[in-house]
Amino acid sequence: MHTAVIFCENFEYPLSNLKIRRQLYSFSDGYLVKMVKALDDGFNSAIIFSHDHGINTFVNKFGSKPLAHVPTCGVIAIQFEEKHWKNVKKGKTILSESPKNHK
Secondary structure (H helix, E strand, O other), X not given: OHHHHHHHHHHOOOHXXXXXXXXXXXXXXXXXXXXXXXXXXXXXXXXXXXXXXXXXXXXXXXXXXXXXXXXXXXXXXXXXXXXXXXXXXXXXXXXXXXXXXXX
């Protein structure tokens, strides 16, 4: 959660708009898929902060670049062509960064 607050401050995104879902810290990838598909179509992007287990499965299922492991503080960006979140399928991995790349 602390990481999300840091991102909000750096992007000048109002903390009042931050949505916290504790389920994203211990979940299956099925929960994450449901959450993404339920996003409001008024948003053309979303940043999701999560922990290892389900996020690894999600990025490999929905991204175009196979990843063995999303590292702690790793950032993965997936671009989807669909106009509606509920229709999201396979996307294109457009960013894969980890702290070790910035030492």
